[in-house]
Amino acid sequence: MTSKQKADLLQGTLDLLILKALSLGPMHGYGVGQRIMQMAEEMLKIEEGSLYPALYRLEEKEWIKSEWGISENNRRARFYKLTPAGRKQLNIEEENWLRFALAMGKVLRTA
């Protein structure tokens, strides 16, 4: 649909993306997907369904929590929200990821 080339999602990064998306405020699963797309400027290819097992896993770890609410088009929807533990985790993973990306960049450029 767009001319930009899409990258496959790297293993294990979806959790980070979800946490990042939720750091902007509570949202339902569909919205989380939309936010990730927008933030990645549509450069990432995500199988939208795979968001959900990831959301449940994060909830299990108590990094996010969920409750039923009403969506913008007045339907019952499950809303997710970052917990303080989740915010801490986001910080840690962000830092890790940036360091990792920096290292990868250096390696690839020198090669």
Add this chain to the structure above:
Amino acid sequence: MWLKSFLRRVQGLWLSETIHKEISEELQFHIDMRVEENIRRGMTPDEARRDAERRFGNPMQIKEQGYDVRGARWLETIWQDLRYGARMLVKNPGFTLVAVVTLALGIGANTAIFSVINALLVRPLPFAEADRLVMIWETHPDIPRAPVSIPDFQDWRAQAQSFEQMAVHSDRFRNAALTGQGEPAYVQGSFISQNLFVLLGLKPVLGRNFLPEEEQPANNRVVILSQALWQRSFASDPGVVGKSIQLNGGSFTVVGVLGEQYPLEMDVWLPLSHLRAEDFTTRNYHRLSVIGRLKPGVTIEQARREMEAIAARLQQAYPASNKNIGVELLPLRHQLVGALRPVVLLIFAAVALVLLISCANVSNLLMAQASGRQKEMALRAALGAGRGRLVRQLLVESLLLALLGAGSGLALARWTLPLLRAWLSGLAPAKIPGLDSLGIDATTLAFTFGVSVLTGVLFGVAPALQISRIELNQALKEGGKSLTGVRSLNFSRALVVAEVALAVIVLLGAGLVVRSTQRLLRVDPGFPTDHLLSLKINLPATRYPSNERGNEQGDTQINNFYQKLIPRIRALPGVRQAAVIDRLPLAPSGAITPFWAEGQQPDAGKEPVMQTRSVDHRFFELMRIPLRSGRLFSEAEITNNPGHFVVVNETLARRFFPKQEPIGKRIFIRGPQREPIAFPIIGVVADIKDVGLDAPVEPESYFPGVGREATLLVRTAIDPLSLASAVRQSVLNVDPMLPLQQAHSVEETLSASIARRRLTASLLSAFALLALLLATIGIYGVVAYSVRQRTQEIGIRRALGAHASDILKLVIGRGIAPAVLGVVFGLAGALALSRWLTTLTADLLFEVRATDPMTFVAIAVLSLVVALLACYLPARKATKVDPLVALHYE
């Protein structure tokens, strides 16, 4: 937060359906949103849906993955928690042992007492649809539950619509002589209506019920035997049905044998028509116990209203006999075990408090452990465990402890059940339904499991929250001490306050009952009870008929029997005196007689009542009851046809002839035709405790004469029981055919009459001491822990020159404070509860009020002394702290 997620997961176990639905709904929402978005962007609905589905991926697979996480994962983590928890318990065997033993005591006591409650008050009675069975009694102004006259019963049965049927029994065939089956034996018999067993849903194990035609006097020489009698006296003869047996000299044909379910101790049943003919015609003879089966759907309240209306109609129709007669309905269970209810519930309340104390103790143990686990917790938190996860982990450990405690508690309970059974049968002389089946059944197991889970949460949750509240950095840096230590110590002190308070309440309850029992033992019965032997005599009417005037006294076979017997007894070596009374004092005479004093005749039905007993002329001398005025009976007045006069006790004289000379005055009672009969008073004797040690003396009249039912009293110079067989032999020498019961010393009888109180007092005391022991361990634990925590501080104080006594004062002072507070709260709590305690212990307290200051002081002192001891031991250890070692402690 953690609770929510925990609940969600617990739900997951049972409500996987819900989780599936929720996931489906959520995924559907996503797809719908995408379709809407696509349409907004200009796709056709078909295109939009296909695109949405393509982007989403395989919905089935995603649902499954989602369900794995939300529905099933928790099981795995719980399993991890369990294994981890078990490892922790094994790693600290000392801690685990103390905690499990503490819990086993608490849970075991509760399980045992609950199994009693279950057997007596919860489990259905062994009758068909027993919840529809009610006892129906008449009420009289002074008597809440009285037997019913036959005409009244017939009117009830004809008019009442609330009942499917009504049946009756009349236990008037007491102490009948069964002869012709080896040794003559007493049997207890009951006259019953033909439908009684049908109504109860009981079927004979052999033979059949009575037939309707056997209700007629012409066909009523039939009998049903109890299984026990059948085994005892007929060697379980399978051919017993159809045989003839001899009861009180008459022959009866056996038609059936009834199993063990009958709620009263009974050996034989005979048709109701064996009651006297006049019992069937007059409303003045109250003979029947009535039992009814409510129609399905009819409540006892509805039935009561109907029966009250019927009783009111009978009052109108028969004012002479029924003027003040009302009606009372009582569920059968209440009738059978109602008297035990308050005692059992009181004990249950006591053991519940003991369990709370156990919980407080284990909570404290967990707290003391906490400081050692700070580092572990901090580490786990740093590795990513949320606080909820930590709390859950700690709670799983608590539950594990509770379940271990419950397991050992069950074993303990099983071990104590025989003791409890003995206690219960000591409480009530009659058969207690359900007692035989006292044991640990599914209901009790469920109760124990429920209690242990509740216990686990109760003692686990506070320490879990406390321990998991970690300042991560600080904990890792400081090696886990300081702040949390102080905080948990405060919490532990609060627990000590609570458990001491609870223990004080239990101790007070037990103390009051013990003190009542002591008071009761000091009550003067009014005569010396030592060296006194009693033997019940029951002369069969067939061989000892009344005289032609219908009297048992006077010139009869009965009189001859005693004339021959008494000299033989008196001639026995070691015997001082022998006398005869119809029923032994210290228990109601069983003959509560309405009467009035000369010149004071009240309205019919409002007469005062007195106890009446028949005695011979030696009775007062043998009992050493002093004569206050007038004279006693002469020998001639007993052996010749006794006259119409009485000896009364002081209470009667004082109450009905105040400031008058009672001698020569008359009292009146009604004869068989309700005609007043005058009895001049010839003497006044001192009061004795006529109806029981714990009851006030009632007005009492002694009539001259001896009858078929009597108690032979023997005053001895030596141990009375050593003469028992000689006395029995003397009776058999006079009448070899006479069945005899065991001879008892009066002191035995007296002690049996207060067994209920004594047994309850000792059981309550046992639980109270358990409570005190647990509370003491609690105090000890906290003080010892605080000493360990402050070893360094104590070392410094020592180094700076503090004496051992200073350290002792310091430690004891801080340790005793919560105990003192606990005692104060406990006393205040007991005062606040005193009204409730008074009702609960009403029939256990005797001349002691629920706020008895002596008991309060004694319990307070006892608790404080024990608390002091619990503080002293660790305090002494603190004085042994070596300053050098202490300073290098870290």
